[in-house]
Amino acid sequence: MEVVDLRRSYGEYEAVRGVSFSIARGELFALLGTNGAGKTTTLEVLEGYHPPTSGRVRVFGLDPFTAGPQVRRRTGVMLQEGGFFKELTVKETVDCWRSFTSRARPTAAVLAEVGLEARAGTRVGQLSGGERRRLDLALAVLNEPELLFLDEPTTGMDPEARRATWRLVAGLRAAGTTVVLTTHYLEEAQQLADRVAIMDRGVIAAAGTVAEVLAGRGDLITLPLPPGLDLAALPELLGAAPSSADGRAVYRVPRSAPALAALHAWAASRGVELDGLEVRSGSLEDVFLDLADRHAPADRHSPGEHHTPADRHSPTATGASR
Numbered sequence: 213m214e215v216v217d218l219r220r221s222y223g224e225y226e227a228v229r230g231v232s233f234s235i236a237r238g239e240l241f242a243l244l245g246t247n248g249a250g251k252t253t254t255l256e257v258l259e260g261y262h263p264p265t266s267g268r269v270r271v272f273g274l275d276p277f278t279a280g281p282q283v284r285r286r287t288g289v290m291l292q293e294g295g296f297f298k299e300l301t302v303k304e305t306v307d308c309w310r311s312f313t314s315r316a317r318p319t320a321a322v323l324a325e326v327g328l329e330a331r332a333g334t335r336v337g338q339l340s341g342g343e344r345r346r347l348d349l350a351l352a353v354l355n356e357p358e359l360l361f362l363d364e365p366t367t368g369m370d371p372e373a374r375r376a377t378w379r380l381v382a383g384l385r386a387a388g389t390t391v392v393l394t395t396h397y398l399e400e401a402q403q404l405a406d407r408v409a410i411m412d413r414g415v416i417a418a419a420g421t422v423a424e425v426l427a428g429r430g431d432l433i434t435l436p437l438p439p440g441l442d443l444a445a446l447p448e449l450l451g452a453a454p455s456s457a458d459g460r461a462v463y464r465v466p467r468s469a470p471a472l473a474a475l476h477a478w479a480a481s482r483g484v485e486l487d488g489l490e491v492r493s494g495s496l497e498d499v500f501l502d503l504a505d506r507h508a509p510a511d512r513h514s515p516g517e518h519h520t521p522a523d524r525h526s527p528t529a530t531g532a533s534r
């Protein structure tokens with residue numbers, strides 16, 4: 213898949229403003245971004261639902277808009293919101309889709325794969341949100357696609373179903389399926405993706421492997437201010453002075469081990485207790501928060517807060533791994 217300087221406008225509003233990337237066969241590529249960044253718009257152009265306003269998009273070497281049927285035959289799509297007939301059962305829904313699909317796999321096998329075999333006789337209208345996402349996934353993988361688009365596939369799933377979906381997606385990828393994923397769960401991208409691109413306001417703000425995107429971000433050490441001490445009394449660690457967030461001192465350091473050794477030596481020499489010390493690696497969450505901060509009033513976020521973009525729009529979201 214190749215995307216060169218893709219632009220897509222809705223009337224006057226340019227939602228995607230010059231995006232370029234390529235995805236190799238068998239790769240799992242995650243498109244991440246803030247709300248309204250242009251991920252779904254980009255995906256819909258790649259899926260052939262809309263032509264680009266300008267720029268070039270090729271999927272299997274074909275233009276997905278003009279060569280829609282040829283591309284779609286080899287593609288599975290899990291949209292953000294699938295349209296189902298609520299009165300049909302789960303099995304009837306899959307059977308119905310099988311009748312439209314060439315090379316469709318058996319219904320029972322697909323339902324087992326997404327963990328819905330026990331719900332085969334349940335009407336779709338009675339499924340939970342997470343179960344409906346699993347049914348969406350079943351339909352997307354029905355034809356053993358070479359290329360699979362997953363738009364926020366695990367939204368609404370409980371942690372166990374989410375992990376089961378990750379195993380399924382990882383298995384498809386291991387079997388050679390190319391996967392394009394959008395997600396608000398940064399842990400999902402960290403777990404699954406070979407490469408990520410982070411979109412912000414219509415452009416790609418950062419891209420590469422997770423390790424490349426995180427390179428140079430260092431580690432975070434936080435601790436409550438020890439009793440009787442203010443921030444100025446704390447030492448620099450590897451040349452980094454602490455900042456303050458919610459009554460905690462926060463250090464961003466290149467490597468945590470020598471910084472911690474220096475901090476413990478300082479504390480021991482002064483008889484200071486370091487209760488509540490926390491250490492974590494840089495994460496995609498930090499990259500997001502930095503992006504959000506670029507557009508936000510200066511005091512809205514401090515490094516000690518740990519809200520993922522998912523937290524901001526979903527009360528059930530889990531944060532990135534620490």
Ligand SMILES: Nc1ncnc2c1ncn2[C@@H]1O[C@H](COP(=O)(O)OP(=O)(O)OP(=O)(O)O)[C@@H](O)[C@H]1O
Binds near residue numbers: 248249
């Ligand atoms: N059909 C449309 N008409 C007008 N504007 C639209 C349309 N679809 C999307 N937009 C706007 O384009 C921008 C990008 O939307 P898009 O859905 O691509 O973002 P997204 O990154 O998928 O967001 P989210 O994470 O919130 O789903 C948003 O500002 C949105 O309001």
